[in-house]
Amino acid sequence: MVNRILNAMKKIQIDAAGRIVLPRPVRQHFHLEAGELLEVEVVEDGIILRPQKHQESLVEDRGLLVHQGEPTGDLLGIVDAVRDRRNRDVAGPLR
Numbered sequence: 001m002v003n004r005i006l007n008a009m010k011k012i013q014i015d016a017a018g019r020i021v022l023p024r025p026v027r028q029h030f031h032l033e034a035g036e037l038l039e040v041e042v043v044e045d046g047i048i049l050r051p052q053k054h055q056e057s058l059v060e061d062r063g064l065l066v067h068q069g070e071p072t073g074d075l076l077g078i079v080d081a082v083r084d085r086r087n088r089d090v091a092g093p094l095r
Contacts, residue, residue: 032051
């Protein structure tokens with residue numbers, strides 16, 4: 001199937017802004033939709049585009065949720081706030 005798609009395509013054009021359009025059969029074959037990210041790898045004789053694999057940002061590791069990926073926002077502040085709230089819940093109201 002992939003070879004048939006690739007053999008049907010001979011060339012695609014780069015526009016003035018440096019963009020290319022992947023033909024519909026290629027997008028359909030790889031289940032690509034607008035806005036998805038592609039990994040770009042430069043090799044000696046060309047360029048390889050790969051769909052970026054979707055990776056869950058939170059995964060369970062030994063019973064704990066662990067964030068994977070690039071941090072966004074004030075993660076330390078969020079962790080401190082959640083930790084404080086948990087500590088208040090465990091300790092109960094202070095007298």
